[in-house]
Amino acid sequence: MAGTKMRFGAFIAPFHPLAENPTLAIERDIELVQWMDKLGYDEAWIGEHHSAGYELIASPELFIATLAERTKNIRLGTGVSSLPYHQPLMLADRINQLDHITRGRVMFGVGPGALPSDAFMMGIEVAKQRDMMDEALDVIVPLLKGETVTAKTDWFTLNEARLQMTPYSRPHVDIAVASQVSPTGATAAGRHGVGLLSIGATNAGGFNALASNWAICEEKAKDNGKSVDRANWRLVGPVHIAETAEKARENVRFGLEKWLYYFREVAALPLAPDDGSDPVDALINSGMAVIGTPEDAIAQIERLQEQSGGFGAFLQMAHNWADFEQTKRSYELFARYVMPKFQGLNENRKASLDWARSNRETFMGQAMAAVGTRVAKHIEEKGTDNIRPEILEAMGIKKDKGAAE
Incomplete structure (x- = not known):
């Protein structure tokens, strides 16, 4: 019996440095998801951001609608929709429309909003964003x-509000709440009985909080008469792999420093020490990132399984550390050599190979006996002419006298 099939995908913020054409950068994000669809990935989550120049997708819904026409199987999620930025009925209506357009392939990731600069431009107090997310989620x-x-808060009003179309997915689209270190996301996910999306699962704080956040999620679900399933828990971490560790390290020199610059100077997250040490070594040694081989990626997922107690999906954080061809190659190697390990894809193949090997002597004996029977019948009818000497020797038969050598 094959094991549980873990799902795999990508969390695409995205991160695009300033040097390149932004139109082509967005098109490359589309091409990456198309490539993932061909490789058999399960999910792609698309971010929403409005400032700071790197994370270029303002509307994940528009991006998903485009991808729905260019892909066949991969599920497409908002990763995440920042709830304080939207009137809840309007956002719910757009997601419901995508649910119908994609025939149930859309997923709805939600959060309070990641960039304070986005909130500032809209006059939203950062201190209120998490409360606003909770209020929006309560009605969405x-x-x-x-x-x-029907609901009224200090920032929106709903009067007998409902969606015109019955949801395509039942009871509703797949919903996941973003979580970092604080219990905010886990609390909201548990209260509503929806999925959890641990965006910083591999950095030190997020990794250490995995088990406690899931415990909070389960407790809140129970308190509210809901249930949650680890299959709907998604963990995110950066990965780049190649045929050798040396090649992977070489590949990421292409764009790693620009990615680190954004987080050090703009997003202000301590992802790697800025002390002059090699950032590749720092990311690997801290456990935050995989920069190596498929075996290293397997070890990272096993480490996350042990720390968390089990989860349903692993999402690679898209990062543009390597050029696009090497990035695509990394996703291909991951699909070929990492995903099967956690999806039970080769369990029956291995069992079949082991069975055939352990019974080889019996099977080969039967095969040789069958061949021998046919050879003997031929000799009986036609003699030993046209039978190769080594075959006769193997059967212990001497050539007929006078037969041509």
């Missing part, structure tokens, strides 16, 4: 179930 979940909602 029932709306996406097709229910009628």
